[in-house]
Amino acid sequence: MKKTLFDKVWDSHVVHKIENGPDVLFIDRHMVHEVTSPVAFIGLKTRGIPVMYPNRTFATADHNTPTINQHLPVSDPLSANQLKALEENAAEHGISYWGLGHEKNGIVHVVGPEYGITQPGATIVCGDSHTSTHGAFGAIAFGIGTSEVEMVLATQCIMQQKAKSMRINVNGELNKGVTPKDVALYIISKLTTSGATGYFVEYAGDVFTNMSMEGRMTVCNLSIEMGARGGMIAPDQKTFDYIQGREFTPVGADLEKAQEYWKTLSTDEGAVFDKEISFDASDIEPMITYGTNPGMGIGISKGIPLAEAVEGGVATYKKSLHYMNYSEGEDMIGKPIDFVFLGSCTNGRIEDFRAFASIVKGRKKADNVTAWLVPGSHQVEAAIKEEGILDILHEAGFELREPGCSACLAMNDDKVPAGKYAVSTSNRNFEGRQGPGSRTLLASPLVAAAAAVTGKVTDPREFL
Amino acid sequence: MAYDKFNILKTSAVPLPIENVDTDQIIPARFLKATERKGFGDNLFRDWRYNPDNTPKEDFALNNPKYSGKILVGGKNFGSGSSREHAAWAVYDYGFRCVVSSFFADIFKNNCLNIGVLPVQVSPEFLENIFAAIEADPETLLEVNLPEQTITLTTTGEQEHFDINDYKKENMLNGFDDIDYLLNIKENIREFALNAPL
Numbered sequence: 324m325k326k327t328l329f330d331k332v333w334d335s336h337v338v339h340k341i342e343n344g345p346d347v348l349f350i351d352r353h354m355v356h357e358v359t360s361p362v363a364f365i366g367l368k369t370r371g372i373p374v375m376y377p378n379r380t381f382a383t384a385d386h387n388t389p390t391i392n393q394h395l396p397v398s399d400p401l402s403a404n405q406l407k408a409l410e411e412n413a414a415e416h417g418i419s420y421w422g423l424g425h426e427k428n429g430i431v432h433v434v435g436p437e438y439g440i441t442q443p444g445a446t447i448v449c450g451d452s453h454t455s456t457h458g459a460f461g462a463i464a465f466g467i468g469t470s471e472v473e474m475v476l477a478t479q480c481i482m483q484q485k486a487k488s489m490r491i492n493v494n495g496e497l498n499k500g501v502t503p504k505d506v507a508l509y510i511i512s513k514l515t516t517s518g519a520t521g522y523f524v525e526y527a528g529d530v531f532t533n534m535s536m537e538g539r540m541t542v543c544n545l546s547i548e549m550g551a552r553g554g555m556i557a558p559d560q561k562t563f564d565y566i567q568g569r570e571f572t573p574v575g576a577d578l579e580k581a582q583e584y585w586k587t588l589s590t591d592e593g594a595v596f597d598k599e600i601s602f603d604a605s606d607i608e609p610m611i612t613y614g615t616n617p618g619m620g621i622g623i624s625k626g627i628p629l630a631e632a633v634e635g636g637v638a639t640y641k642k643s644l645h646y647m648n649y650s651e652g653e654d655m656i657g658k659p660i661d662f663v664f665l666g667s668c669t670n671g672r673i674e675d676f677r678a679f680a681s682i683v684k685g686r687k688k689a690d691n692v693t694a695w696l697v698p699g700s701h702q703v704e705a706a707i708k709e710e711g712i713l714d715i716l717h718e719a720g721f722e723l724r725e726p727g728c729s730a731c732l733a734m735n736d737d738k739v740p741a742g743k744y745a746v747s748t749s750n751r752n753f754e755g756r757q758g759p760g761s762r763t764l765l766a767s768p769l770v771a772a773a774a775a776v777t778g779k780v781t782d783p784r785e786f787l
Numbered sequence: 788m789a790y791d792k793f794n795i796l797k798t799s800a801v802p803l804p805i806e807n808v809d810t811d812q813i814i815p816a817r818f819l820k821a822t823e824r825k826g827f828g829d830n831l832f833r834d835w836r837y838n839p840d841n842t843p844k845e846d847f848a849l850n851n852p853k854y855s856g857k858i859l860v861g862g863k864n865f866g867s868g869s870s871r872e873h874a875a876w877a878v879y880d881y882g883f884r885c886v887v888s889s890f891f892a893d894i895f896k897n898n899c900l901n902i903g904v905l906p907v908q909v910s911p912e913f914l915e916n917i918f919a920a921i922e923a924d925p926e927t928l929l930e931v932n933l934p935e936q937t938i939t940l941t942t943t944g945e946q947e948h949f950d951i952n953d954y955k956k957e958n959m960l961n962g963f964d965d966i967d968y969l970l971n972i973k974e975n976i977r978e979f980a981l982n983a984p985l
Contacts, residue, residue: 338979339972344954347969349979359871361822370966375973376980387820401820408822452870452894466894468872470901470965478969480976483897484952516807517864520893550867552893573984581984616807616867639806639862732816732869741839753811753868755834 325594327488328557329523332463332588336446338480345482351445353475354431355382355418357409358734359450363473364412374476377417381440382409384422385430386451387734390697390724393423402735416476429700429726432456432668436540437702439569443558443585448475453668453750455546458555459539460562461588463523465553486552487597489522490590493530495604500784502678503538504670504748504767506530507545508610510602512620515634520550522598525590530604531556536565537674544669545750548617557589609783611655612752612765615643619752623770623782627653646754647762648742655764655780662745663694663775664757665768666724667731670748671699673706675768680715682772682786688720689778695737696721697729719776733758746774790903792962796885797930797941799856801848802921808861809868810895814877816869827873828880849881853925860917860929861888866895875899885931887938889914900955901965907931907938907949916945933959 326334339347360382367374374380387402397403406423413420421427427434432453435441443461448454452466471481491510511518524546531539539556546554563582566572573581608622621628627644629651630637644650649658665671665679676698688694696716698704704726707713713723730737731749733756739745741760748771752763766774769783776786818830836847843850859878865888866874875898878886884904889911896906909917920927920940928941933956939946957963969976 336983338976341954344952347972347976349976349983351983358819362824362872365823366966372970375976386816399820405820405822450870450872452868454870466870468870468875468894468898468901470872470898474966474969477966478973478976479980480969482954482965482969486893516867517890517892520864520890547868550864550892577984616809636806636862638804642805732811734816734819751809751811751868753809755815756811759815759817759834759839 325591327590327594327596328461328525328555328588329463329488332444332446333485345484347480348446348483350448350475350479350481351379352440352447353380354435354447354449354454355380355472356386356431356449356451357384357405358386359469360412360472361405361408362469363476366473367476370477372477374416374418375479379479380418380476382413382418382420383428383431383434384409386728386732388423388727389735390727390729390737393725397423426701429702430668430671430728432544433671433699433703436460437569437700439566439572442566442572442581443562444588448481452547453544455551455553456540456544456668458543458546458553459536460566461555461558461585463553463555466547486523487521488525489519489551489598489600490525490527490596492528492599492601493604494528494601495530497530497604498608500609500769500787501607502767502769503534503541505607505610507542508612508617508620508765509607511545511549511617512610513602514549514618516548516616516618517550519546522551524551524554526554526556532559535674536561537672540672541669545617548750558585609767609770611770611780613647613649613655615646615752615754617750617752617765619643620765621655623655623780625655627651627655656782658780659744660746660764660774660779661691661693661743662739663692663771664697664730664745664747664749665771666695666697666699666729667749668699668728669750670768671697671703673703675748676703676707676712678768679772680712682769682783683719683721683776684715686719686776688775691778692775694721694775695724695730697724698726700726730757732756746771746780790962790964791884793884793903793905793933793959795930795932796857797928798858799926800858800860800887800917800921800929801854801856802918803848803859803861804918806862807864807867810866810871810874811868813866813874814871819871819873824876826880827877828882831877831881857883858885858887858929858931859883860914860921861886863888863890863911865891867892870894872898872902875902875904879904887914887917887929900959903959903962905931905933905959909938909947909949913945913947916940
């Protein structure tokens with residue numbers, strides 16, 4: 324039987340099969356953060372049971388942390404309480420905890436790969452939908468709810484029905500100024516936000532083969548935005564090179580044995596997917612969203628689609644444009660913006676800061692723009708400094724903040740005010756996502772940089 | 788840990804004929820700071836339900852006194868976005884026991900099943916008929932029969948079968964819990980873990 328990459332990893336983790344029910348799937352690594360875990364720990368307490376494998380569990384604080392003055396006590400009492408709860412729960416159950424101020428602190432999906440926790444062929448879950456990020460390494464990684472967090476803490480297993488399989492091929496060469504974020508936003512715009520619901524996606528083709536590991540993470544990260552349970556890319560030499568020498572990466576004979584296994588992790592020639600879709604890389608241009616879900620994206624040079632040309636309900640479409648205060652047919656280029664957010668588990672890695680710096684270098688931040696540049700982790704922050712990117716940013720009038728999820732979901736104070744427009748490298752443009760009444764335009768770090776220096780939606784290719 | 792049992796639910800329903808209702812609308816992120824599972828119903832659809840000054844938005848379905856009941860009927864692709872179970876908790880805590888739509892996002896659907904809220908997927912045509920029936924008469928009763936896996940629009944007798952796997956169905960009917968199941972096969976898990984490299 325020919326197997327897909329997804330089949331290989333899934334099937335090797337099934338502990339028990341329930342007829343006409345879910346599989347019991349063993350989870351290699353469980354990442355935990357402060358927002359979706361407290362009720363799960365209460366559940367354990369109520370049942371009087373421990374965490375089954377604390378050494379397979381990793382906790383970090385990211386969603387609800389401030390991005391300035393992290394050395395000071397957290398001023399919001401509710402946030403402080405939630406952080407304290409995670410710290411106490413981790414200590415009580417013997418889980419390693421990388422809290423605020425810890426050198427390894429950062430966004431869970433940024434630090435996982437950085438420290439080698441993320442490995443090919445592993446099953447990885449976290450109470451966060453962007454857990455799909457880790458699929459870039461050929462892992463099965465997906466987001467779960469709090470009941471499932473409790474399930475994994477208690478039993479290291481999850482009960483899930485195996486998803487259907489989809490392969491998305493993108494072949495050819497990417498155009499100038501087109502980044503992994505644009506590739507992902509393009510795919511989502513074609514599939515819609517529910518086009519991959521019920522599926523686990525494998526990304527294949529030249530574009531992903533040639534993409535850096537960080538780029539692959541960006542693409543897999545956004546899988547959930549088309550409804551997919553997760554996305555994955557077959558590991559290759561690039562993957563093995565990236566993993567080598569990280570804290571949780573095996574060494575010596577263990578590494579050799581692991582690599583032997585990792586090399587078997589690709590879809591067999593002739594394996595059949597439930598659905599297969601192909602795109603041509605040359606059709607993709609820098610993307611931007613104009614509406615209130617990530618599927619509402621267009622090439623930056625294009626106009627906002629007419630309601631009649633859009634799939635789905637006209638009323639929902641018009642409601643969305645009304646929220647954005649945009650009209651059908653308008654150009655996106657030239658639209659004024661107020662905020663720029665560079666960061667998140669989607670685009671908060673060093674390559675994203677390099678891309679942003681490549682455009683703002685020698686230019687100045689527009690006066691009408693408030694910019695929040697938030698590294699995904701302390702490692703990213705350190706690299707920004709070491710590589711001289713911080714100097715470039717400072718000269719252009721930008722400040723760097725401290726690591727965290729920040730304005731991606733605006734649980735902390737990094738909130739875009741009502742009615743204001745933010746060009747954001749994050750992953751969701753839902754109503755109010757970046758603060759009540761905020762309006763989000765999702766884009767790549769290059770598009771964000773072009774907007775930051777011009778104060779309006781601008782084609783980054785002008786600067787390249 | 789058991790939750791409410793679900794068998795047959797006959798009730799009026801609250802209509803939300805909007806597509807792609809995401810979990811940020813169901814419960815905005817700023818209300819996720821609690822460390823206990825309580826009070827989420829107050830913030831269900833917070834920003835659609837209330838103005839910034841906390842006065843109710845009168846045109847929103849939950850604020851319209853003519854709509855009531857334990858079933859929430861939503862447009863296609865209900866519950867997309869974040870994995871926050873808080874969204875399902877908010878739906879439950881407000882008083883809903885069932886959500887009907889023509890399509891659900893995966894994680895939201897799982898979260899509902901895990902806390903005893905039944906997600907019922909119907910055809911787009913049937914969904915339109917339900918919306919039309921509620922609009923014509925807000926007191927229209929829907930009957931959701933879990934043992935038979937049917938949903939009926941009682942005014943016309945129109946009925947559809949809905950899918951749920953046998954395992955989850957048993958859980959919902961009896962208020963059983965996944966973790967109890969898994970704890971009973973803990974030895975199998977332990978054995979499996981011996982061969983699962985860290």
